[in-house]
Amino acid sequence: MGRSPCCEKAHTNKGAWTKEEDDRLIAYIRAHGEGCWRSLPKAAGLLRCGKSCRLRWINYLRPDLKRGNFTEEEDELIIKLHSLLGNKWSLIAGRLPGRTDNEIKNYWNTHIRRKLINRGIDPATHRPVNDNNNSPNHQTTNTSQTVANSNISSLEVKTTTISFANTTTALAHHLVKEEFEEETKHVVQERCPDLNLELRISPPHYHHQNNSSSSSSSSSSSYMQPQGQHVSYHHKQSLKTGRRNSSVVTSICFACSLGIENSKECSCTTSVNGTTTSNSTGYDFLALKAGVWTTEA
DNA sequence: AATTCTGACAACCGCATGTGA
DNA sequence: TTCACATGCGGTTGTCAGAAT
Numbered sequence: 001m002g003r004s005p006c007c008e009k010a011h012t013n014k015g016a017w018t019k020e021e022d023d024r025l026i027a028y029i030r031a032h033g034e035g036c037w038r039s040l041p042k043a044a045g046l047l048r049c050g051k052s053c054r055l056r057w058i059n060y061l062r063p064d065l066k067r068g069n070f071t072e073e074e075d076e077l078i079i080k081l082h083s084l085l086g087n088k089w090s091l092i093a094g095r096l097p098g099r100t101d102n103e104i105k106n107y108w109n110t111h112i113r114r115k116l117i118n119r120g121i122d123p124a125t126h127r128p129v130n131d132n133n134n135s136p137n138h139q140t141t142n143t144s145q146t147v148a149n150s151n152i153s154s155l156e157v158k159t160t161t162i163s164f165a166n167t168t169t170a171l172a173h174h175l176v177k178e179e180f181e182e183e184t185k186h187v188v189q190e191r192c193p194d195l196n197l198e199l200r201i202s203p204p205h206y207h208h209q210n211n212s213s214s215s216s217s218s219s220s221s222s223y224m225q226p227q228g229q230h231v232s233y234h235h236k237q238s239l240k241t242g243r244r245n246s247s248v249v250t251s252i253c254f255a256c257s258l259g260i261e262n263s264k265e266c267s268c269t270t271s272v273n274g275t276t277t278s279n280s281t282g283y284d285f286l287a288l289k290a291g292v293w294t295t296e297a
Numbered sequence: 298a299a300t301t302c303t304g305a306c307a308a309c310c311g312c313a314t315g316t317g318a
Numbered sequence: 319t320t321c322a323c324a325t326g327c328g329g330t331t332g333t334c335a336g337a338a339t
Contacts (some may be wrong), residue, residue, distance in 0.1 A: 016333080054306065054325075090327060095307075101327075106306050235334060 013047045017056055021046055026061055059102045061200055066098025070107055078104060078112060083126040 013021075028044035034057065036043075037050035046053060070078075074096060081092045089101035089108075096104065116123040139266075 014309075036324085049309090051310090051325085052308075058326095059307075087328065102307080105328075110305055 012041070012049050012052070014052075017048075017060075021048065022056070022061060025057060029057060029061075055102075059100045062100075064098060065100065070099075070111075074099070075112060079109065079116065079126075082108065082112075082123075102189070 017025075020032045022046050024046055025040075028040065028046075032043075037054045039050070040046070040053050041048045041050055044053075049058075077096065078092060081095055085091050087105075089105045093099055093101040093104050113123045116126075117129070118130055
């Protein structure tokens with residue numbers, strides 16, 4: 001019988017959106033909220049497919065989008081997440097507040113791929129291109145993952161080994177969504193067959209105090225990601241440390257970016273009026289804080 | 298000045314998945 | 319359990335601006 005089309009294509013506009021269409025869409029969503037994309041175009045008076053409206057809103061019109069260039073920190077975070085998750089752009093986007101999966105995907109294809117290639121790293125495998133064992137079937141014999149040092153030139157590619165073994169139990173204590181666990185576990189297993197499969201990455205979780213101490217924002221203390229994950233506004237702000245109005249500036253660690261803040265893995269540094277402190281028990285997961293992969297102890 | 302090339306990114310398309318009747 | 323529908327996701331394409339020739 002076949003799949004019914006998502007909309008009546010004969011009577012819909014395609015291509016670039018006009019200012020008027022944007023205004024109509026924004027006004028409608030402000031009044032009625034997101035959702036019901038199939039019926040939205042008609043209700044909003046738009047000659048567009050519901051999918052097109054959804055894409056336009058999520059990728060361009062959403063007020064919480066962070067426009068502008070990617071920072072070096074975001075670059076490195078994308079690279080590291082991609083090495084773990086592969087082309088799971090929505091999952092990667094979930095860790096980069098204000099960025100969309102489409103935006104990250106485009107950025108990867110246009111910038112980061114070339115950047116990695118220039119470093120002598122295969123963007124698909126995250127292994128050195130001149131590595132003789134750089135094949136999908138190659139597996140190391142210990143519980144580790146070999147990745148390229150991100151701070152070295154393509155002329156002298158070194159590899160370092162990272163062990164996840166000691167962190168997995170603690171990380172597992174912060175699980176929130178079982179579906180996410182299973183998906184992420186599956187992805188990690190697929191890409192890193194030699195990895196301890198207890199490694200899990202949890203989605204961002206709600207602050208126990210419900211943002212009472214972490215955010216000066218009132219109504220927008222949390223927001224819904226496209227895939228339905230709430231991301232705390234605290235971290236949305238923290239990622240861009242220079243933009244905070246408060247005198248308290250927080251540098252987010254990777255553990256927190258993965259939604260396990262307040263844990264002993266947290267190594268966030270907090271600067272209060274110029275005085276920097278850090279979590280003494282912090283664990284710099286994947287050495288993100290330093291921006292480079294670290295060697296196994 | 299005209300043409301071609303290239304990079305960037307918005308948008309589209311098809312398939313997968315979730316959900317409710 | 320099955321089916322239809324709504325939504326989400328990832329790959330791909332189209333378009334445009336700026337650079338190069």
